[in-house]
Amino acid sequence: MNIPFYRKIVIFLFIPLLLTAINSCEPLATSFADVEDAVMYTKSAKVTAPLPDSTITVMTWNIRFGIRRQSWFGDACGDNTVFTKDEVIPGLEGIVSRIKEVKPDILFLQECDIKSNRTAYINELQYILDNTYFNYAAYVSEWKSEFIPSDGLGRMEMGLVILSPWPITDAKRINLATRTDQAGIVNYFYLHSCIVTGNIKIPGFKEIPLLNIHASAFATDDTKQKHFEEFKAEMDKLDAAGKYFIAGGDLNELPPGSDSTDYCYEDMCPGESFHQPGDDPQHKAGSDYTKENTWLQPIYNTYKCAVPLNVYLANQSAYFTHTTRPEHTWDRTLDYLFTNNRWRAGSTITHQAFLSNSDHAPVSSEFVLVKE
Numbered sequence: 056m057n058i059p060f061y062r063k064i065v066i067f068l069f070i071p072l073l074l075t076a077i078n079s080c081e082p083l084a085t086s087f088a089d090v091e092d093a094v095m096y097t098k099s100a101k102v103t104a105p106l107p108d109s110t111i112t113v114m115t116w117n118i119r120f121g122i123r124r125q126s127w128f129g130d131a132c133g134d135n136t137v138f139t140k141d142e143v144i145p146g147l148e149g150i151v152s153r154i155k156e157v158k159p160d161i162l163f164l165q166e167c168d169i170k171s172n173r174t175a176y177i178n179e180l181q182y183i184l185d186n187t188y189f190n191y192a193a194y195v196s197e198w199k200s201e202f203i204p205s206d207g208l209g210r211m212e213m214g215l216v217i218l219s220p221w222p223i224t225d226a227k228r229i230n231l232a233t234r235t236d237q238a239g240i241v242n243y244f245y246l247h248s249c250i251v252t253g254n255i256k257i258p259g260f261k262e263i264p265l266l267n268i269h270a271s272a273f274a275t276d277d278t279k280q281k282h283f284e285e286f287k288a289e290m291d292k293l294d295a296a297g298k299y300f301i302a303g304g305d306l307n308e309l310p311p312g313s314d315s316t317d318y319c320y321e322d323m324c325p326g327e328s329f330h331q332p333g334d335d336p337q338h339k340a341g342s343d344y345t346k347e348n349t350w351l352q353p354i355y356n357t358y359k360c361a362v363p364l365n366v367y368l369a370n371q372s373a374y375f376t377h378t379t380r381p382e383h384t385w386d387r388t389l390d391y392l393f394t395n396n397r398w399r400a401g402s403t404i405t406h407q408a409f410l411s412n413s414d415h416a417p418v419s420s421e422f423v424l425v426k427e
Contacts (some may be wrong), residue, residue, distance in 0.1 A: 064152060068077050076097065085199040087247055093226035098184055104220040107257065109424055110399050114159035115303040115390055116417035119169040121146040121179050122212060123412055128206055131379050131414065138177035140175040149412045151186045152235040157406065157419055161255070162189065163267035164216040165305045165415075169194070172209035180216055189218040193226035193253045193414045197269060198246030203357035205244075215267050215304070217249040220263040223265075227255035229289065232281035234274045248282055250289060250304075252347070260424045264293050268304035273341040279308065280350045286352050294358075294395045299425050302358070303392035305415065307417040309344045310388055311352045321386060322379045326397040342379075354393060361420035374405045376416040384410060390418050397423040 102146050123146040126133030154162065164183075168174040196214040203211050217223060229250040234242060250268045257263070266289055270282040283306070293300045309316060319329040322342040328334050355364050367374050367388065375385035385407055393397075402421035409416055 083200055083202050083244070085196065085232045087196075087228065087249070089230050091195070091228045091230075093193040093195045093228055093251055093253065095226060096180060096184055096194060098190045099188045102188050102220065104190065107160070107424060110421040111160035111257070111424060112158065112401070112402075112419055113161045113163075113301050113303070113392060113422050114154075114157055114417050114419035115165075115305070115392055116150075117162040117269070117305040117390065117413060117415035118150050118167060118179075119413040119415065120166050120171070120174055121150060121177075123149065124410075124414065126381065131381050136208060137173045138175060140177065141259065143174045143179075145176055146185075146412070147177070147182050153406070153409055153412055153417070154183070154187050157404075157417070159310070160220065160420075161265065161301065162216075163265075163303055165267070165269040166213055167194070167216050169212040169214065170195070171175040171211050171213060172207075173211065176210075182383060184218065187218070188220060190220050191218070191223045193223045193251055195219045195228035195249055195251040197249050202246055203244055213246065214234055215249065215269055217251055217253050217265050219253075219255050221254055221255045221257055223253040226274055228250065229285075231268075231270070231285050232278050233279045234271060234276065236276040236278070238275060248278075250286065252289070257424065259427060261299060261427055263424075264298050264300040265421075266290065266302040266304075268302070268306065270304075270306045270308065272307040275336075275340055279347065283308070283350050283354065287357065290354075290358060290393070290395070294353075299394065299396040301392070301394055301422055302362075303390075303418070305390050306351065307341070307389050308347060308351055310364060311349055311355065312364070312368050312414070313344070313348075313388070314371060315387070316343070316348060318342040318344075318379075318387065319323040320413060321383075358393045358395050359398060361398050362388075362420060364404070373407075375407070376405060376418060377414060379414065381414075385416055390415055392418055392420050394422060396425060399423055 168179045170176045174216045198213040200211045231248040248271050271279045319342045376390040378386045399421035406417045
């Protein structure tokens, strides 16, 4: 999920903004074009890429910027704002260990920090790249600011990643709709949801376009629905061009028909109140999905989910991938993989045993390759 720090930020903004205007022409926060080139990473000592014969394993994982289930002020009712290197490195070690356990060929990551103050200025992507078997990575920022004047956050850069043992070509950042339920100055310092795209070419098989998304978590307007429409539009373009794609990520949305759609009580922090007369707001931002119940239906109707909707509806808890509560198990599904091709039957795994590594469980599945 994204970080709802907006209630605290406004009172801290005006002095830093004024000082910046006086002393520098450099913006504090980064603005993004509709489409930009991704930042490419490579491993210095590359390993030999595999030569699959019929399938590759794809995994998506929101890694919660490597802090495991530790208390953080932006979610889970936490108080901590920044973490030391000794607190972050064990989380990254655990992520690397889990990656090696699953052995995905293609990995989508969300919430990966790049030299942020809150994670001791560690380049988490470079750490993961250097300590796994991947050779290449495409990175895009969704939250980038030289200084966030709230709760000691300071420098922030967090983004989305595609990791691959094969070269990634034509990698792009696609900007998604901006929230309209925030004051302009808050939105300036807030994260900006996006998609990272790229292509891989495995010898003997058709090129595979890849799309990794992190949709808005806390929007109270229709921004999240717009994100799904934009995500589907990118898939539609590829489908119309006859290309077989892999798409996925953290959609921050429940599958249509989910039994529970309101998690205000589950996500409520001490001192908060929701659903009671006089409560304003009545619902906790990011916790009530009731009005959004059909927003993913067009994607399900058009493309193949690694966990088909009928399979999910028959045993929902088996596919839960998220919880906000550090001491509880998974209680909802927010993470997905889609294609216009095929997933190998019975290959999808929701890695619920990874409970200590993040507030999201990864999802993996085997994509059936298409020969040239």
